[in-house]
Amino acid sequence: MEANAGVGQPRFRTIRSIMALMLREMSSTYGRSPGGYLWALLEPVGAIAILSFVFSFAFRSPSLGANFPLFYATAFLPFMMFNDVSTRIAQAILFSRQFLNYPAVTFIDAIxxxxxxxTITHIMVFYIVMTGIHVLFDLNSIIDYQLMIIALITTALFGLAVGTLNCYLFTKFTVWRSIWSILMRPMFIISGVFFLYEDVPSELRDYLWYNPVIHLTGMMRSAFYATYDANYVSTVYLYLLIGSLSTLGLLLLGRSYRDLIER
Structure with a gap:
């Protein structure tokens, strides 16, 4: 009985620490601004509306289907999920530094x-936006729900992996935050939000394939377009990156996070 209690107590302490940190971030991130969680929904809705409005003047129809909002939403929402999850996790130690001085709270709890x-926020936004598009435009998409769920999980895990490594790099090297911000600016353009991978000239595809985010957007589009087969998507490549980046990030943080929180 005592042995079981000893095993359960640290586990309960970890859950309690994670919940406390989640509540703190909810209040600090969404509780202080007018509208709160509403802004998490308005941002993608506004971006998708603008993209649809602008490109509808240039093209009669998107590269897939006939609905511009659905075409852009299937790529923009996964991109935004990856970008937001990875950025938030990258700032985990910086955001929770004062709590990490307590022995009961670890950097893993903060991450x-x-x-x-x-992740929960973006899944909620994804559901609301996609449901809204289908209801508003009376769409009858043949959705592969299993593939959609896999795409969401893989996107979240890739954001976790990149964010974990950047959590070390952001805290250790201040200049890396500026470098990463510069690197991410063209990522929106080359991640398949505006176009399909197959539309790119063949000589550029070989380079574009190494962008993992275009695999995520392609996977999501395959889930919503029954006639689209994104055969370039490699889950093996994605999960190799997820495993490698997260392992490296955890090793670096495990060795030096106590020094990082005192910087």
């Missing part, structure tokens, strides 16, 4: 708190 909160 998981941000991962769970932001």
């Amino acid at each position: 998981l708190a941000r991962f769970f909160l932001n």
Whole structure:
């Protein structure tokens, strides 16, 4: 009985720490601004509306189907999920530094708190936006729900992996935050939000394939367009990256996070 209690107590302490950090971030991130969680929904809705409005003047129809909002939403929402989850996790130690001085709270608690909160938020936004598009435009998409769920999980895990490594790099090297911000600016353009991978000239596809985010957007589009087969998507490549980046990030943080929180 005592042995079981000893095993359960640290586990309960970890859950309690994660929940406390999640509640803190909810209040600090969404509780202080007018509208709160409403802004998490308005941002993608506004971006998709603008993209649809602008490109509808240039093209009669998108590269897939006939609905511009659905075409852009299937790529923009996964991109935004990856970008937001990875960025939030990258700032986990900086955001929770004062709490990490307590022995009961670890850097893993801080990372998981941000991962769970932001993943749940983006899944909620994804559901509302996609449901809204289908209801508003009376769409009858043949959705592969299993593939859609896999795409969401893989996107969240890739955001976790990149964010974990950047959590070390952001805290250790201040200049890396500026470098990463510069690197991410063209990512929106080359991640398949505006176009399909197959539309790119063949000489550029070989380079574009190494962008993991275009695999995520292609996977999501395959889930919503029954006639689209994104055969370039490689889950093996994605999960190799997820495993490698997250392992490296955890090793670096495990060795030096106590020094990082005192910087």
